Amino acid sequence: MAIKSFCRLLFTALQCTAIVVPVAASDPVPPQYAGLYAQLQTSLDAFERTLDALPPSPPAQVTYATELLAANCNRGEALLQPTTMSTVRLSLDRFQEMGITGVTVALHYP
Numbered sequence: 001m002a003i004k005s006f007c008r009l010l011f012t013a014l015q016c017t018a019i020v021v022p023v024a025a026s027d028p029v030p031p032q033y034a035g036l037y038a039q040l041q042t043s044l045d046a047f048e049r050t051l052d053a054l055p056p057s058p059p060a061q062v063t064y065a066t067e068l069l070a071a072n073c074n075r076g077e078a079l080l081q082p083t084t085m086s087t088v089r090l091s092l093d094r095f096q097e098m099g100i101t102g103v104t105v106a107l108h109y110p
Contacts, residue, residue: 065102066095072106 029037070087078084095103
């Protein structure tokens with residue numbers, strides 16, 4: 001199905017969820033809304049068939065990350081001190097123990 005059609009169906013489904021008020025299954029649709037109900041039901045059924053036809057997606061890979069402050073460039077000349085690398089290694093080891101699988105490092109240029 002074309003992207004445009006898919007987006008149109010998704011938009012219709014989102015509109016439907018925004019305006020539909022839950023009612024008991026036995027309550028009939030008021031006559032003045034029967035046409036709208038039928039149109040929305042057709043769109044939702046088509047959208048559901050589209051979703052059912054999609055191949056299953058693999059589970060998402062999640063990276064839990066934090067900033068490696070010991071290596072942040074805003075520290076300036078403190079990055080050149082002899083203890084900085086040991087602090088970075090210690091931070092990385094502790095992050096790994098906590099289950100963090102990624103880090104960010106601020107590198108400003110120039």
